[in-house]
Amino acid sequence: MTRLTAERLDELFRGTLALVAEHGFERITMDQVAEATSSSKATLYRQWGSKSTLVVEALRHLAVSDEVPSDTGSLRSDLAALVTGRSTRIEAEADLIGAVLHAVKSDEELRNACRDRVVSALRERLQTVVERAVRRGEVAADNPALGFADLVLIAPFVLRSVLEDEHVEDDYLLGYLDAVLVPTLTHTPA
Amino acid sequence: MTRLTAERLDELFRGTLALVAEHGFERITMDQVAEATSSSKATLYRQWGSKSTLVVEALRHLAVSDEVPSDTGSLRSDLAALVTGRSTRIEAEADLIGAVLHAVKSDEELRNACRDRVVSALRERLQTVVERAVRRGEVAADNPALGFADLVLIAPFVLRSVLEDEHVEDDYLLGYLDAVLVPTLTHTPA
Numbered sequence: 001m002t003r004l005t006a007e008r009l010d011e012l013f014r015g016t017l018a019l020v021a022e023h024g025f026e027r028i029t030m031d032q033v034a035e036a037t038s039s040s041k042a043t044l045y046r047q048w049g050s051k052s053t054l055v056v057e058a059l060r061h062l063a064v065s066d067e068v069p070s071d072t073g074s075l076r077s078d079l080a081a082l083v084t085g086r087s088t089r090i091e092a093e094a095d096l097i098g099a100v101l102h103a104v105k106s107d108e109e110l111r112n113a114c115r116d117r118v119v120s121a122l123r124e125r126l127q128t129v130v131e132r133a134v135r136r137g138e139v140a141a142d143n144p145a146l147g148f149a150d151l152v153l154i155a156p157f158v159l160r161s162v163l164e165d166e167h168v169e170d171d172y173l174l175g176y177l178d179a180v181l182v183p184t185l186t187h188t189p190a
Numbered sequence: 191m192t193r194l195t196a197e198r199l200d201e202l203f204r205g206t207l208a209l210v211a212e213h214g215f216e217r218i219t220m221d222q223v224a225e226a227t228s229s230s231k232a233t234l235y236r237q238w239g240s241k242s243t244l245v246v247e248a249l250r251h252l253a254v255s256d257e258v259p260s261d262t263g264s265l266r267s268d269l270a271a272l273v274t275g276r277s278t279r280i281e282a283e284a285d286l287i288g289a290v291l292h293a294v295k296s297d298e299e300l301r302n303a304c305r306d307r308v309v310s311a312l313r314e315r316l317q318t319v320v321e322r323a324v325r326r327g328e329v330a331a332d333n334p335a336l337g338f339a340d341l342v343l344i345a346p347f348v349l350r351s352v353l354e355d356e357h358v359e360d361d362y363l364l365g366y367l368d369a370v371l372v373p374t375l376t377h378t379p380a
Contacts, residue, residue, distance in 0.1 A: 024292075095295045101288030101352060102214070119353055144369035148346075151353065152370060155345035156338075162291060162348075163309055163341065179334035180342060180374050187373040 004047070012037045013058035020055060021096035025103035025110070030054075056113040059100065063157070064121040068128060075133035076182050082125055083153070083177070084170040093161040093168070123150050130185065138186055145184045152181055194237070202227045203248035210245060211286035215293030215300070220244075246303040249290065253347070254311040258318060265323035266372050272315055273343070273367070274360040283351040283358070313340050320375065328376055335374045342371055 004012065015037035019028045030051055034041040048054035069082050104111035126149055133139040139146070156176050160168045194202065205227035209218045220241055224231040238244035259272050294301035316339055323329040329336070346366050350358045 094291065098288065098291030098295050101284065102292040105285045105288050115353075144365065145373070148366055148370050151345055151349050152342070154349060154353070155341055158352075159341050159344060159348060163305075163344070175334065176338055180338050183335070183377040184370050184374050187377060 010061070012039060013061045016054060016058045017062060017096055018092070020099050020103075021092040024099045025051075025055060025107075052107070052110050052113060056110070056117050059114065060118045060121060063118050064125060069125050071132060075129065075136070075138045075185065076177065078129040078132065079153075079177050079181060080174060082129055083173045093157075094165065097158055097162060119150075119154075122154065126150055126153055133185070140188055143185060143187070145187070149181075149185060152184060200251070202229060203251045206244060206248045207252060207286055210289050210293075211283075214289045215241075215245060215297075242297070242300050242303060246300070246307050249304065250308045250311060253308050254315060259315050261322060265319065265326070265328045265375065266367065268319040268322065269343075269367050269371060270364060272319055273363045283347075284355065287348055287352060309340075309344075312344065316340055316343055323375065330378055333375065333377070335377070339371075339375060342374060 016033050019032060019036055023032075028051070030041050030044055033039070033051070033054065034044055044054060048057060065082075069078055072078050072081055100114070104114055130139060130146060130149060134141050145152075156173060157168055160166055160172065166172075206223050209223060209226055213222075218241070220231050220234055223229070223241070223244065224234055234244060238247060255272075259268055262268050262271055290304070294304055320329060320336065320339060324331050335342075346363060347358055350356055350362065356362075
């Protein structure tokens, strides 16, 4: 469907989200997006149909890889592959999160699209990785932490920038996996 | 300093935060707060001096108890005492979080006040509880999870309402403590 190169798409999504972070979802127009990303408005509408679809797809691109997580042989390395090496980083992540939370508040369609396209996709990827670990015997199928795994996975992305004004770097995420997520999931409940 | 009863104060803070959640920090006025909380504007200014101070104190009140966490004998019960039984709950927590993130974006003073008064206070309480657990031998002093404990503690408050549109109930928090926070902290690093 898309004729844009992966690189161009990444650039376009990053530019879109930077605008959302700076001005808020409601205030940006497709004209502004077209100008900031050196695209034509016709292209944007042809590809995404609406501002909200474009923004949701950009968020999905930022948050979730389109590929099924590869089976690297262990929970730890599967999770590492899942959370690190995302090429799309934007400045002002905390601003973006604030802008999105603000926008979804009064826009139910946008809220549902974010849950369906972004949060669900992230959950699916995580579930694939966790189910594999259960089959390998690394994770107990009845570990109550499984019910919180998505929240624990998402937490550093949302909270690192909000609490500390710091970007979420790969090193930080790997430290978090080793200290928090992996022990929580592999721990044998008493 | 304050002559308001605890109950009245709780009501006033709750009313203030409900307004922030609904309209956003920038748009509300002290007149609106006075009306919504059946207070006089003179009282509000005498007690808090400014809208931002009032809102930050309301957030602190919502998030953090003023008391030093009691020593209940175990990490699990200390943490439970820390996170449950907060009397102040407001509707639309996700809206409030969005509104605050949005407001602190362009208001450095508000951002610093939130970090200094709310986030730091929560960190201090947690540190007290964790240090006790280290002394009891429940937590290894070199557990790398200690560096992430604040983030893991705060995560359900911020993310439960955002991801699932659900209130953070005490039962949910206790399940989270047992499945995630306590195992993470008491786990012995390899």
